[in-house]
Amino acid sequence: MSSDKAQLWAFAEEQTTEDELLAGARAAADDLGIAATSPATGALLRLLVSTSRAQTAVEVGTGAGVSGLYLLQGNPTLTLTTIDVESEAQRCARELFARAGIRASRTRLIKGRSADILPRLADRSYDMVLVDGSAEEAPGDVEEALRILRPGGLLIVARALLDGRVADPARREPDTVALRGLVRDVLERSPMSSIVPIGAGLLLAQTRSE
């Protein structure tokens, strides 16, 4: 990355200030070895929920709840279904949502692997799906996300550029290869799509309206 680009990226990341709740959740994620959504990415997620007036969202990768709280802040009537394999992470997220004053009825935390849980969710039922679990499982998660999204719904893949690795053709690790293929595939398939180099990269695609 040129130093100009690095400076731009750092500037964008520094513009979002987080309150004590989010800062505490970020520290809890850190203690668990979980990379929480960056502040600038969180702010964009919140804005996307708000502007799209999403009512129903699904998240793969609850972590300690950082991205979930940003989503929930975007619309006071949003309900969030969030999936993670780690019960300790979900315990932190549940506490965070309670401390933030989120009514329990607005969240459904499901412990399990995305490949087992997503197939149980109904077709064409959700306004937004955020995929932020394992990079190698992201292609399968995206297929399920496209099935459960309603027409005109929004698919978001976090960490889609794995920081800079996806953009570097010399990098051939399995997770890098999986995400490189996924980014290309989603951008080709969806006329309403974009890759945003914020945080570790955010891939956005709107499903076709009917």
Ligand SMILES: C[S@@+](CC[C@H](N)C(=O)[O-])C[C@H]1O[C@@H](n2cnc3c(N)ncnc32)[C@H](O)[C@@H]1O
């Ligand atoms: C990058 S962290 C998510 C961070 C979270 N979205 C945030 O911003 O705070 C990835 C999370 O996905 C979970 N995970 C990884 N693979 C998964 C899978 N296949 N199904 C469900 N959860 C998974 C991990 O346990 C971890 O908590």
